[in-house]
Amino acid sequence: MDTPSDPRFVLQRWLTGPRFSGLPAPSADLQPPKLSFEFFPPRTEVLEQQLWACIGRLAPLKPRFVSVTYGAGGTTQARTHATVVRLLQETDLVPAAHLTCVGATREAVDDVARQYWDAGVRHIVALRGDAPPGQAYQPHPGGYAYAADLVAGLRRIGDFDISVAAYPEVHPTALNPVADLDNLKRKLDAGATRAITQYFFDTSVYLRFLDLCLAAGITAPVVPGIMPVSNFAQAVKFSDMCGASVPPWMARLFEGTEHDPETRRMIGLVVATEQVRLLQANGVDEFHFYTLNRPDLTFAIAHVLGVRAAPQAGETIP
Numbered sequence: 001m002d003t004p005s006d007p008r009f010v011l012q013r014w015l016t017g018p019r020f021s022g023l024p025a026p027s028a029d030l031q032p033p034k035l036s037f038e039f040f041p042p043r044t045e046v047l048e049q050q051l052w053a054c055i056g057r058l059a060p061l062k063p064r065f066v067s068v069t070y071g072a073g074g075t076t077q078a079r080t081h082a083t084v085v086r087l088l089q090e091t092d093l094v095p096a097a098h099l100t101c102v103g104a105t106r107e108a109v110d111d112v113a114r115q116y117w118d119a120g121v122r123h124i125v126a127l128r129g130d131a132p133p134g135q136a137y138q139p140h141p142g143g144y145a146y147a148a149d150l151v152a153g154l155r156r157i158g159d160f161d162i163s164v165a166a167y168p169e170v171h172p173t174a175l176n177p178v179a180d181l182d183n184l185k186r187k188l189d190a191g192a193t194r195a196i197t198q199y200f201f202d203t204s205v206y207l208r209f210l211d212l213c214l215a216a217g218i219t220a221p222v223v224p225g226i227m228p229v230s231n232f233a234q235a236v237k238f239s240d241m242c243g244a245s246v247p248p249w250m251a252r253l254f255e256g257t258e259h260d261p262e263t264r265r266m267i268g269l270v271v272a273t274e275q276v277r278l279l280q281a282n283g284v285d286e287f288h289f290y291t292l293n294r295p296d297l298t299f300a301i302a303h304v305l306g307v308r309a310a311p312q313a314g315e316t317i318p
């Protein structure tokens, strides 16, 4: 029987299909990339412990900064502040505080920024934020209308290192891709040092976006935001809200793992590791990880990228 499933033809099928060359092996002189990690401020005592265990595990990787998100509409203002200040006081890490301007007056936002400056915080991730679900965004009449205005306001308060958001797949409510890119340039021209992207799963979309940034005259780093996925269903829901697309191949990879969290985690590790390896092979050497306050996948991916934990005081390597 001369069919493709005939065992006599298996090798022929393998040897006549398309060929893919592997990603280049990292060379010994490749510098480890610069990493940053994003956390969210905990809501409960249990989550608080989870966050600090996560920080304890990732801190030896010596990230260049760790950022703490600001809940929708500033709902976590006190918790974000408390987490950032504790990072400053109890660790060697450089904290970056996320700050949004939605629904607040300039004075209120400036006050928060001044409190950060006075506490010794020197890095802000400046964002517009979103209207409550179901409502269209309206600038506050006495507030900063968009993130670019917030960046300009922050520059008047102190010499902050400022990061802003970028959208390789275009912000969901942007007028069009060109207007969105113009907006990114405005934020950087207003005084931001770098952009951090919304996460994406199709790496080619990000690489094309870099080309567009360069053509638009953007020279600051547009750091890829990496989301290691271990809960696929949750990632699909969240991606729908924030305008990140989930490619069909990813759904196929996670198919059938709904009740198998361990396999999901391993698949998530493979997906994110392939992504960062591909980015690294394309020359990208800065990465921002959305950790969701869980360290293991980020730690393993960082290891693959060549980032090794610095030995702690008194620790000996066996």
Ligand SMILES: Cc1cc2nc3c(=O)[nH]c(=O)nc-3n(C[C@H](O)[C@H](O)[C@H](O)COP(=O)(O)OP(=O)(O)OC[C@H]3O[C@@H](n4cnc5c(N)ncnc54)[C@H](O)[C@@H]3O)c2cc1C
Pocket: 068, 069, 070, 071, 072, 073, 074, 098, 099, 100, 125, 126, 127, 128, 129, 130, 145, 146, 147, 148, 164, 165, 166, 171, 172, 173, 174, 175, 179, 180, 183, 187, 196, 197, 198, 199, 225
């Ligand atoms: C790395 C990262 C971190 C984030 N952290 C948080 C967080 O901690 N807390 C939180 O609540 N949200 C956070 N977000 C989500 C963010 O607040 C939303 O995506 C929000 O919808 C846009 O914020 P922005 O800073 O990109 O806004 P902007 O840069 O102001 O842009 C928002 C939209 O307005 C458009 N626009 C800009 N200027 C104008 C103008 N003059 N006229 C008309 N349209 C204009 C833009 O094209 C875009 O569509 C984060 C997003 C990213 C990528």
